[in-house]
Structure formats: C-alpha cells, structure tokens
Amino acid sequence: MIWNYTVATQIAGVLILSALLFYALRLLESFKTGMIAKSWKQMTAGAIFLILAQFVFLANDAGFLGEPSILVTLGTVLRFCGVVFIIIGLRSQSRVWRGQVENFKTSNRTAEPIEA
Numbered sequence: 001m002i003w004n005y006t007v008a009t010q011i012a013g014v015l016i017l018s019a020l021l022f023y024a025l026r027l028l029e030s031f032k033t034g035m036i037a038k039s040w041k042q043m044t045a046g047a048i049f050l051i052l053a054q055f056v057f058l059a060n061d062a063g064f065l066g067e068p069s070i071l072v073t074l075g076t077v078l079r080f081c082g083v084v085f086i087i088i089g090l091r092s093q094s095r096v097w098r099g100q101v102e103n104f105k106t107s108n109r110t111a112e113p114i115e116a
Helices: 002-030 037-062 068-106
Strands: none
Touching: 002 037, 037 068
C-alpha cells in the first residue's frame, strides 16, 4: 500500500513539474527587451534549473537512473545554479528599482492640479 502511495505522489509531482517547466519556458521566450527583461530572464532561468533539479531528485528516489550519489550531486549542482540565477535576477531587478526611485527623487516635477 505504501508503494502505491509513493508512486502516485511521484507521478503527480512529475506532472506538476512538467506543467511548471512548460510555463517557465513559455515565459522565458515571451520576454523582449526592456529595463526589467534581463532580470526576469535570469529569474526564470533559475526557476528552470530548480525544476530540472527536482526531476533529478525524483528519478533518484524512484531508482530509475544510475548511481544515487551521482544523481544527488547533479541535483545539488542544478539547485545551486538555480538559486544563483534567481539571486542575480533579484539583484538586477533591485538595481532597476533603485535607479527609478533615485530618478524620481532628483526630478523637479511638481504636481499640477487637475481641472475638470
């Protein structure tokens, strides 16, 4: 009975991760140029690495592929790369936001009353 629950959970996990991977790839190709496109591409690439790492860990748990220690190492490296990409993307996004706030503070715009 436990085996059936484990297999069902892993199949559900693979289906959910496949949907997330499809969405992340579609999102990655939809970004064009712009101020925030670079950071969002980096964060999406990081999410893709994290999803691929989870596939490796699921394959390790199911015993489908080779030596477990190699799969655990590969999954750990993919997770590390994913986290690094997400942190770089967040830093890039933060720099864009900080630049916009500083530009707003230094501008001499005053609010003009709106007449109806």
